[in-house]
Amino acid sequence: xxxxxxxxxxxxxxxxxxxxxxxxxxxxxxxxxxxxxxxxxxxxxxxxxxxxxxxxxxxxxxxxxxxxxxxxxxxxxxxxxxxxxxxxxxxxxxxxxxxxxxxxxxxxxxxxxxxxxxxxxxxxxxxxxxxxxxxxxxxxxxxxxxxxxxxxxxxxxxxxxxxxxxxxxxxxxxxxxxxxxxxxxxxxxxxxxxxxxxxxxxxxxxxxxxxxxxxxxxxxxxxxxxxxxxxxx
Ligand SMILES: [Zn+2]
Numbered sequence: 001x002x003x004x005x006x007x008x009x010x011x012x013x014x015x016x017x018x019x020x021x022x023x024x025x026x027x028x029x030x031x032x033x034x035x036x037x038x039x040x041x042x043x044x045x046x047x048x049x050x051x052x053x054x055x056x057x058x059x060x061x062x063x064x065x066x067x068x069x070x071x072x073x074x075x076x077x078x079x080x081x082x083x084x085x086x087x088x089x090x091x092x093x094x095x096x097x098x099x100x101x102x103x104x105x106x107x108x109x110x111x112x113x114x115x116x117x118x119x120x121x122x123x124x125x126x127x128x129x130x131x132x133x134x135x136x137x138x139x140x141x142x143x144x145x146x147x148x149x150x151x152x153x154x155x156x157x158x159x160x161x162x163x164x165x166x167x168x169x170x171x172x173x174x175x176x177x178x179x180x181x182x183x184x185x186x187x188x189x190x191x192x193x194x195x196x197x198x199x200x201x202x203x204x205x206x207x208x209x210x211x212x213x214x215x216x217x218x219x220x221x222x223x224x225x226x227x228x229x230x231x232x233x
Pocket of ligand 1: 160164165224228230
């Protein structure tokens with residue numbers, strides 16, 4: 001009954017719901033983007049969610065990280081997220097790795113997943129996820145937010161990657177601004193792309209940009225840089 005409204009969808013049906021139940025997804029980060037991603041994947045019945053998160057809850061997280069409360073300040077985000085997602089949907093398996101994504105753990109963590117969803121705030125971790133996913137041929141859903149702006153971009157083998165976009169040459173921007181509604185928009189889009197990938201549905205290779213000051217979305221075609229080794233070399 002929980003999934004009746006999804007099974008009723010032409011794009012999902014019983015077969016699609018079974019695909020979701022068997023899916024293994026790694027979500028890197030359980031913050032502003034990670035929580036809407038995790039919440040919607042859990043509610044939709046994605047069978048196995050693994051959270052990579054080593055951070056603790058701070059008061060300044062609470063304007064956007066809606067699974068955490070003032071009583072959680074100082075506690076590990078991953079443990080709290082795992083507990084609350086399991087309560088939202090007891091039928092799925094949620095596990096938590098209390099580490100950062102690193103050069104050493106990226107390959108084993110990505111291996112065997114049906115998709116990885118990147119929900120982090122720095123370039124170095126994005127590149128680690130980019131390279132590990134391309135090497136393992138695991139689709140990656142990448143996204144970022146800044147104030148009222150955001151983007152979502154799927155990194156798929158054979159297409160453009162974050163290195164093609166020049167991410168290896170730029171420093172992580174230090175933006176102190178963040179608002180929950182933008183994280184909600186972009187995190188929901190990441191979950192949507194992830195679910196489409198799990199169902200075997202086509203995903204446009206474009207970067208979808210969001211401008212919340214003008215309420216505009218735009219599809220930006222990103223071309224593969226033939227000189228890029230896409231982390232595979
Ligand atoms: Zn590339």
